[in-house]
Amino acid sequence: EIVLTQSPGTLSLSPGERATLSCRASQSLGRNYLAWYQQKPGQAPRLLIYGASSRAAGIPDRFSGSGSGTDFTLTLSRLEPEDFAVYYCQQYDHAPDTFGQGTKLEIK
Amino acid sequence: EVQLVESGGGLVQPGGSLKLSCAASGFTFSNFWMNWVRQAPGKGLEWVANVRGDGRYTQYFDSVKGRFTISRDNAKNSVYLQMNTLRVEDTAVYYCAPGAPVGATSYVSWGQGTLVTVSS
Numbered sequence: 001e002i003v004l005t006q007s008p009g010t011l012s013l014s015p016g017e018r019a020t021l022s023c024r025a026s027q028s029l030g031r032n033y034l035a036w037y038q039q040k041p042g043q044a045p046r047l048l049i050y051g052a053s054s055r056a057a058g059i060p061d062r063f064s065g066s067g068s069g070t071d072f073t074l075t076l077s078r079l080e081p082e083d084f085a086v087y088y089c090q091q092y093d094h095a096p097d098t099f100g101q102g103t104k105l106e107i108k
Numbered sequence: 109e110v111q112l113v114e115s116g117g118g119l120v121q122p123g124g125s126l127k128l129s130c131a132a133s134g135f136t137f138s139n140f141w142m143n144w145v146r147q148a149p150g151k152g153l154e155w156v157a158n159v160r161g162d163g164r165y166t167q168y169f170d171s172v173k174g175r176f177t178i179s180r181d182n183a184k185n186s187v188y189l190q191m192n193t194l195r196v197e198d199t200a201v202y203y204c205a206p207g208a209p210v211g212a213t214s215y216v217s218w219g220q221g222t223l224v225t226v227s228s
Contacts, residue, residue, distance in 0.1 A: 034127065035214035037153075044218035045201055088153055092212040096169055097143075099153040106194065 002027050002091050005066040018087035019076040021103045023089035028069045033093035036074045038064055039102075040085045048087075049074060076105075110134040110217040114203050117222030120194055128189040128222055130204030138162070138182040141207030143215065144189050146200035146224075154200075158207060159187065174199075194226045 003026040013019055023034065032052040037045035047056040047067035052072055062077045076083055084107050089100040116128040130142070144156040147153040157168045157178040166178050187204055201223050205215040 009130075033212055037215075044221060045215070046218075047214055050214040056214075086216050090153070090214060092214060095167065095212075095213070097155040097212070101152045 001096055002029075002094050002098050004089050004091055004098055004100035006087075006089060006103045008103060009101075009105045010106060011080055012106050014079065015079050015081055017079050019065045019079055019083075019105055020075040021076075021087055021105070023067075023072045023074070023100050025070045025091055026073070027094065029091055029093035031093050032068050033090065033091060034065075034067070034072045035090045036063075037088045038083075038085045039088065045088060079105075081107075110206070112206075114204055114219040114222040116200065117224045119225045119227065121228050122194060122196055122226055123191070123194045124194050124226070126194065126224060128191065128224070130183045130187045130189075132187070132204070133208065137185040138193055139209045139210075142178075142180060142187040143205045143207050144178060144187075145205055145215070145218075146198075146202045146204055147221075148197070149202045151200075156180060156202070157189065161209065166217070187217055188196060191224070194224075198224060198227050199226045200224060208228030 001043045004023045007022045036049040039045045053065045064075045066073050086102045086104050088102050111133045113131045120126050132144045143158040159178045163180045175193045180187045201221040204219050205219045
């Protein structure tokens, strides 16, 4: 199975700042089937990005995804108060689907 | 609007059994793979199992093979997860999520989850 390693584990930033989250795969994702989710306490995950760089419906354009192969990035261009949450990457390029361990984005 | 409502969670002793249900609406249920994904308390997400739209093909994560069985009833727009020989490490919130008609996909829609606690 493909292991996804997210970094950093915790990111402390202030509203208005830029956030860069990383996800590294143990094997190349040939089809770049990499998704990003946001999860807030007590809620189900919410899809943000699929196919490495396509925004899901209703997701603000301050969220962007990039990368290919084994290295992927989620960028939040200007943090809003509601963006502080845990973010997970997921690969669905190779069965079984696997998720990263998460990055917690907290208010500094 | 896609709606997914999981039920059937609860407290069970190690070695016990539990059956989860997920009632779906808002899409053509029989056309889509259905997945179960779980999240242990304070931990990350883990895909558990899925079943094809016609119910004839299933896949499982290694740690649940031989213990869990996924099934569906397209007449009731529902998917199930029969969990046997439960272990403490199966404690988690279990979510159902539709996949795609064919091929791999990310998970656009999720239910609210149902909590399974395995403890003596």
